[in-house]
Amino acid sequence: MVLALLSCSMGQAAATSKPATHTVTIEGMEFKASDLTVKAGDSIVWVNKDMFPHTVTSKADAFDSHQIEPGKSWTFRAAAKGEFPYMCSLHPTMQGTLRVK
Numbered sequence: 001m002v003l004a005l006l007s008c009s010m011g012q013a014a015a016t017s018k019p020a021t022h023t024v025t026i027e028g029m030e031f032k033a034s035d036l037t038v039k040a041g042d043s044i045v046w047v048n049k050d051m052f053p054h055t056v057t058s059k060a061d062a063f064d065s066h067q068i069e070p071g072k073s074w075t076f077r078a079a080a081k082g083e084f085p086y087m088c089s090l091h092p093t094m095q096g097t098l099r100v101k
Contacts, residue, residue, distance in 0.1 A: 019077075023047060024096070026054050026068070026088075031096040038078050040100050047073040056096075057089040064089075 019041040025032045027049040038044060046056045048068045056065040056074060062084050065074040078100040088094035 019043060021045060024056075025049055026094075029091060029094055031056075031088075031094060034096040035099075036096070037099040037101060040078060040081050042100075043075055043077050044098065045073050045075045053090060054094065055089045056086055059085045059087060 020039070021043045022036060022038055022045070024034075024036060024044060024046045026046055029050065031046070036044065046065065046068060048054055048070055051070055053067045053069050055067055056063070056076070058064065062080070062082075063076050063086070065076070067090070068074050078098065081100045084098040084100070086096050086098060
């Protein structure tokens with residue numbers, strides 16, 4: 001009986017877990033972490049620590065931060081599941097992938 005109650009309460013806790021917030025740092029002309037896997041409902045914050053602006057632009061038009069100025073950040077809530085390659089539209093060699101499970 002106690003085991004049944006314990007597993008029932010653990011299942012409820014997992015079902016009501018809160019969305020997480022993940023941080024990607026933009027620094028040295030790179031997205032750090034450039035490959036990120038999150039759950040649907042989670043938020044991702046890109047923080048620009050470079051001395052010039054950058055963007056976070058999905059290659060499939062799923063999201064676009066527009067210009068993120070130095071010292072500023074942009075937050076995206078991942079609602080749709082899938083794999084989303086992205087880049088900086090100002091510096092196309094800067095690339096990353098966001099995977100939403």
